[in-house]
Amino acid sequence: MFGLIGHLTSLEHAQAVAKELGYPEYADQGLDFWCSAPPQIVDSIIVTSVTGQQIEGRYVESCFLPEMLASRRIKAATRKILNAMAHAQKHGINITALGGFSSIIFENFKLEQFSQVRNIKLDFERFTTGNTHTAYIICKQVEEASKQLGIDLSNATVAICGATGDIGSAVTRWLDAKTDVQDLLLIARDQERLKELQGELGRGKIMGLTEALPQADVVVWVASMPKGVEIDPTTLKQPCLLIDGGYPKNLATKVQYPGVYVLNGGIVEHSLDIDWKIMKIVNMDVPARQLFACFAESMLLEFEKLYTKLFLGAQSDYRRQNGADW
Template sequence: MFGLIGHSTSFEEARAKARSLGYDEYADGDLDMWCAAPPQLVEKVQVTSRTGKTIQGAYIDSVFVPEMLRRFKTAKRKVLKAMELAQRSGIDITALGGFTSIIFEDMNLLREERVSAVQLDWQRFTTGNTHTAWVVCQQVEENAPKLGIDLAQARVAVVGASGDIGSAVCRWMQRRGVGELLLVARRPQPLVDLQTSLGEGRILDLDEALREADVVVWVASLPQSLQIDTASLRKPCLMIDGGYPKNLDSKAAADGVHVLKGGIVEFWQDIGWQMMEVAEMAKPQRQMFACFAEAMILDFEDIHTNFSWGRNNITLALMDQIGEASRRHGFQALGLEPATSQAHAMAVA
């Protein structure tokens, strides 16, 4: 059995979702009440692979909202209590989605081995980052050529390059043989370490990288205050919004700039669930975050272990493994709308 731990994108959206699910006391409560509220197992689902195998799953809402991020103790407690609920519910492998995996890593929750009377079994949980990194790389490889971008000559900027997903994307792009890697991150020393391990890549600040890049892979959250000078961007430019929340399209809207929601997959058939209705998916019955899909893939494969765990532990071999399984069970990376690539082809002609 697989599990998915998620949360709402905002407090107001959470209250609206609570009302639609019949939790009126949550819908009417203030933020302090939500901070004290326990996680909820809100939905169970049955999913069938393209291979014919059927598995059972559950969605747990951590009752966390981004407005709680500055309340460090609350954020930490929300994630740990949701993990405790997943384990007590007998779930074999659970993916941490959205901010829950970020909180887990940034606050080093591995130190918290016990929650209430439950000894947490880390083997039951995965961040889903390996599958997310693989999906982002597929989105680059499959969509750049549609825009006339030759990856063998292209400059690919990775924003958040020294992070777990970002470093994996860099290693994949290096193996793929892109023209040049542009490395961007907030902290300089991890970037230097990454550059050394790769044996290549140019470290730039964000503005410099944006001016030079044919492809930009964002695997870092965008500050609300960030402004992008779209006039300085190369045209065409493919941008993969692999951060959370996905708000790059509102900051980089311009002719010749193509923004794709990164780290999202589409399943081969509809799933009878409600959980993706509030995640702004174009096809909520089929589309989901790649980190969630990792838990499903691992359950299909009977791999009940923390496949993605810790920082900078993603290998190309693991990406190949989860990618092959992803395709086999009927997942496909989200791509540009056909109209977008057709319009570009006509413009070039």
């Protein structure tokens, strides 16, 4: 059995869907209540492959909300993810993907050091961040969408917003090693890690967002943002491809401007309808078939009966593979 640990995009979003998920007592509650709410299995899932193989899964709602980070409720946020992992393991789930901020919190706050959650000792082999598959899908989206828009990567400048993160660093290394992209613009909050990444690549320009956007033909957004940012589309090149791989989305509003194209990053589509309800709740365009690539990672591992993490930490994993194909 596979598992998915996720969360909703905001307090308002959580309140709106609580009743639909069968928890009306959560619907009118504020952030303090959600900080103490326990994880819940709220969806049972059946996935059928084109060969007829069926797998079963569970969606675990962690009750984490991005406002917990914005309001500096760090302990509540980390406790949410650890409790959700323990809940998944307790219910016999073999391999569980950490979706959205779940993987970011796990990585950034080094939750692997907290293996004991009450009476449960976490087996980290049962959990995968989903970041390998997400980074791969975003890289392929850069390649394919650029081609469709007539953007020649060999003459293009690609900006990565969130370049030092788990997904962002993997995307940056892929673009450096597997494509002939002309220039890389590296954007992140941590300047020390940016310098390390630049030194490892032997190229790439460290820039602020405002400086980088007018120069970029392609912008990959994979920053960990509790709230999205507004950008002025008049400052962008035409054509310009924006790939928003964040959850919640990094772009606060959908950009609508001639020559500017916004693509939902890290989204995949299954060949057949999936028996579930959770993708409708997170407003997926085709909820019966579309899903986040991080969730698809746990499904792929379940189909192959590989009950082990694909990795936790894209940067160290990339170095171990020494640039091998994913």
